[in-house]
Amino acid sequence: MLTHLSSRCRLLCLSLLAATLAGCAGSNGGARPQGAAAANAATSADSLAQTSWELVRWAQPGGVLRDIPHGDNGEPVRLTFLAQGKQYRVNGFAGCNRYMGSYKLEGGKLFINAPATTRMACVPAERAKLEADYLRGLSAIDTFTLDSGGAPRHLTFNLRGGDVLEFERRQDPPTP
Incomplete structure (x- = not known):
């Protein structure tokens, strides 16, 4: 009896392991990655969930680099992706103000809805312009890439x- 039960237990464990491995294999979410990191682009909204990023480089058309100022207290321009259930949210700091909104990945494209912001005064004018351009840019993403699929940096x-x-990964927010 014990041998028969042990055989069933082994069979059940092997079946569960096979089902788990089959579930992990090849679900690519239908993304059409672009650019140099195409092979490693994110394939689901969950690929970005619970990650935090700092804007480190802004290249304008023609390759001209744009200065990226920090906030009055030295806080960098940040973008954080959060997920709770099927609710996908973004928040961050845009140079003067904090912002929040939602995001989704659909058809291989990342969509960030026009974020709402706090209304702090933004001086100097260059920082106010960068903040406005950055917030507009979040709603105008054509393609996006990540450097690796496992733990992108x-x-x-x-x-x-x-x-x-271009963003570099920073300390991720806690998982809810």
């Missing part, structure tokens, strides 16, 4: 106007 947004925003 570099995120790039290619905007419809030709600008390229």
Whole structure:
């Protein structure tokens, strides 16, 4: 009796292991990755969930680099992706103000809805312009890439106007 039960237990464990491995194999979410990191682009909204990023480089069309100022207290321009159930949210700091919104990945494209912001005064004028352009850019992502599928460290947004925003991963937010 004990041998028969042990055989059933082994069979059940092997079946569960096979089902788990089959579930992990090849679900690519239908993304059409672009650019140099195409093979490693994110394939689901969950690929970005619970990650935090700092804007480290902004190249305008023609390759001209744009200065990226920090906030008054030295806080960098940040973007954080959060997920709770099927709710996908973004928040961050845009140079003067904090922002929040939602995101989704559909048809291989990342969509960030026009974020709402706090309304702090933004001085100097260059920082106010960068903040406005950055927030507009979040709603104009043409393609995006991640440097690796497992634990990406570099995120790039290619905007419809030709600008390229590059982010480096920072300390991730806690999982809810």
